[in-house]
Amino acid sequence: MMDVTLSRRQFFKLSMTASGGLVLATQLSACGTDTHSGEKNGVWHADAWVKMDAEGQVKFLLDRVEMGQGTYTGLTTLLAEELDIDPSLIEVQFAPADTRYRNPDYGLQITGGSNSLSSSWDQIRQSGAAVRAVMTQAAGRVWQVAPEECSTMDGRVVHAATQRSLNYSDLYAVAVKESVPNSLTLKDPADFKYIGKHNQRLDAPLKSTGTADFGIDTVVPGMAFAVVSRCPVIGGSVKHFDATAALASAGVKQVVEITSGIAVIADSYWQARKGLNALSVEWDEGENASLSTQAVFEQYKQMADQDEGDSRRDEGDIESALSNGDLVISAEYQAPFLAHATMEPQNCVAHVQADRCDIWAPTQGPDVAQVAAAKVTDLSLDQIFVHTTFIGGGFGRRLSQDFVAEAAEISAKTGLPIKLIWSREDDTQHDIYRPASYHRLKAAVSADGKLTGWQHQLVCPKILSWYVWDAAPAQFPWAPKFMYNTLANAGIAGEGVLAPEDHSPFEGAESYPYAVESVDVRYTHADAGVPVSYWRSVGHSQNAFVVEGFMNEMAHAAKQDPYQFRRNLLKDNAQAVAVLDKVVALANWGKAPKGVHQGLALHYSFGSWVAQVVEVAVEGTQYQVNRVYCVIDCGLAVNPDIVHSQMESGVIFALTAAKYGQIDIEQGRVKQSNFHDYQMLRMNECPEIVIDIIPSAQPPKGVGEPGVPPLAPALADALFSATGKRLRELPLSLS
Incomplete structure (x- = not known):
């Protein structure tokens, strides 16, 4: 496969001559809902999202995956509202990989960035409104009245003047012949x-009764199990292997070399695992x-010493502000690599045949999974069919498709349907990690306690540089495979044209919300070769810790209350002030019981403002978070219960990382391997979490990720209040 870097001009010349392919791809991704599609095999396909059968059963093709964050309920609620049907009566099906289901914010069919509701707010409601309009038209035709005289209620069309009503199922035969207005x-x-x-939650009964099918539950006829031995050194490869002992192990069928290592295939998972333990491999580290x-x-x-970085924000005169400040504070912050630690480890079932490949996977990107499978088979994208399942935790890990590629390659080489399962150790030591980052900050305060200058230089890799290799080809499904590397290279070189600009390193830092005369934010790119990917709240997870942590330092230096210090700098931001005011009132800020210490942080991410107050008790080098107060403004809360759940989930996820999260590398190897050394928060450590949602009539914004960023800086501030020790590195340890 060739590896060529194209200029933007060269790429566009090439793509525009490829049978109009670029134009076609653009049209497909922007087409929105289909017009009335007609009846197929006794089912009315209203558009790409809604189907109905003759009995009136509505089927919703959910084009965003369900990984615990609530899209299964949230998007169904949008459809149900416009259809005037109880959400529980709608049958939800996972959509296949298809350009019609591309996330409009990303140009790919991916679920991430906490935008499922916001990006679907109009689209899904319009689908429901279209079906409702067709039903009222059909009823008007039956009753010989104007459709405007008809209304809908509980799956029926009602004609109030004559007190007549018809169920949607009664109108099916007429409705399938109507056109959408x-x-x-x-x-x-x-x-x-x-x-x-x-x-x-609509998925609660399925998950409570064990009838929800997760990826790891998938079973297909003739299936064999596979595990993979991968080089313990990041980026290493196979030098030589001896499969004699492994093949002699009970149940082992085959041993094959694949791109990422050596695969052992057996009649059961445990037999494959035992066979792998008998495998002899020499690695090229x-x-x-x-x-x-x-x-x-x-x-x-x-790199920070050598490169002042690319300017992401430059306002006022930072040099003058720092030179003339009555008090100038400097600090260095850093955040570690983190694993995703999804409860369901990576897994995939793949069946590669001569003319098609079927993939059953808990993936956050079905079209990106198609590319991953295409790369390791002789098949084209239109021959690869992805069957999405429920997902036992994503957090961004399943945006990457390495586990899909492995399963497809093993199936292609063995000729068998393959169920690949990663162990917890595989999952921890071969993750694609949250980037580590390093930060230098300076800020100036005047004699009257006013913050006059803010400077922030941050150093870390770009996630898109790693993700683009599968993502770029997925954007152009017409492209032949020999162009895949070209597309990826062009995506990196032409960032902002072939791919969105990668804001992941500096998001949450460049959007510094406080009114300060001089602001200087710079980004220095550095990549140590450790694979990195999206992690819940992405760059906000690190940058909020740094920005809000240093804001608390500056409030202390200015001898001001952290709440009032922020409020003075946010006086023109009514939304932020409302969230901040609410959380301090909720927490009874500044009046904690004896022995309890409070910390505060505020952050804007994924369209939502979140403020948190953390209460902590310290004993020696140990601390316990007793309570977290959390207030969010996320626009209209479509399902308030889910917003509450996601805030609680975000707090626990963030507290786990703040207390324990750290991936260490020695001699190219990840030291951590399982939950004993990559620890999760235990039930007895879980704080009481008090949630409040600011009422809003604005369209919905993100909730899955915004609860994460404020926790670490608020906790660090509480620990400073308790100990006088300023913690600038994650995880937060007093020992």
């Missing part, structure tokens, strides 16, 4: 029956054999 009317929010109400966490941060610091 050119103009659709969405419901007035005042008439919402389901949106904004406390609805039960490659250039990372001496890599360590210490070396990574030394590289970052060296």
